[in-house]
Amino acid sequence: MQKVVAVGADHAGFPLKEDLKAYLKEQGYEVRDVGTDSVGSVDYPDFAVRVAEAVASGEAPWGLLICGTGIGMAITANKVPGVRAACCADPFSARMARAHNDANILTMGGRVVGPGLAREIVKAWLESRFEGGRHARRTAKIEALEERVGRGGQRERSAPGGPGPARGEGHER
Ligand code: RB5
Numbered sequence: 001m002q003k004v005v006a007v008g009a010d011h012a013g014f015p016l017k018e019d020l021k022a023y024l025k026e027q028g029y030e031v032r033d034v035g036t037d038s039v040g041s042v043d044y045p046d047f048a049v050r051v052a053e054a055v056a057s058g059e060a061p062w063g064l065l066i067c068g069t070g071i072g073m074a075i076t077a078n079k080v081p082g083v084r085a086a087c088c089a090d091p092f093s094a095r096m097a098r099a100h101n102d103a104n105i106l107t108m109g110g111r112v113v114g115p116g117l118a119r120e121i122v123k124a125w126l127e128s129r130f131e132g133g134r135h136a137r138r139t140a141k142i143e144a145l146e147e148r149v150g151r152g153g154q155r156e157r158s159a160p161g162g163p164g165p166a167r168g169e170g171h172e173r
Contacts, residue, residue: 004031004059004062005029005030006060006064007034007064007065008048008065009047009067009110010043010047010068010073011040012067012111013066013067013068013073013108013109014037014039014066015039015110016108016115017033017064017110019118020115020122021033023122024122027123027126032060034054035047044067044072048076051105052083052105053080055080055082055104062104063083063085063106064105064106064107064122065085065105065106066107066109067107068109068110068112069112070089070107070109071087071107071109073085074086074107077105081146082104082146083105084103084104084139085103085104086103086106087107087108087109088107089109089121090121091120091123091124092124094122094125095128098124098128098129099130099131100135101139102135103125106122106125108121
């Protein structure tokens with residue numbers, strides 16, 4: 001079994017990322033660290049997209065992203081088709097994120113969970129398995145939505161004269 005985890009963090013998640021890298025290595029996982037490398041201020045989307053693309057391309061089966069809350073990382077990662085990122089602050093949610101949602105990226109808040117709890121969350125997520133069955137029917141609907149919104153929907157929104165006012169037509173506040 002391939003045991004590669006792509007990991008990334010912004011400045012608020014950097015200390016926890018470093019701790020979890022050590023934990024993952026102890027557990028026998030190969031870690032691909034996309035940064036950041038310090039507590040200097042950076043923008044979380046820059047790191048979320050690197051991990052999301054590594055997971056979506058199959059380069060890494062799993063991804064771990066940490067920012068202050070885990071929320072910005074999840075919002076960004078979920079923009080990449082094929083990614084199912086779950087922001088978790090407890091082991092039960094992490095287990096369900098895998099078992100029911102087949103989450104391939106876990107996000108956490110370095111300002112929310114301490115290192116001990118974070119290790120428990122990572123362990124619960126990595127050691128759980130997708131249950132398939134009715135849950136596979138549901139994740140297939142997410143994939144169908146990605147197809148519709150990412151392709152046809154995108155074309156509709158960018159078409160000249162499409163629905164909604166264009167920028168500069170008085171709707172900005
Ligand atoms: C950075 O201050 C913070 O906004 C970021 O780490 C994250 O929590 C965003 O979701």
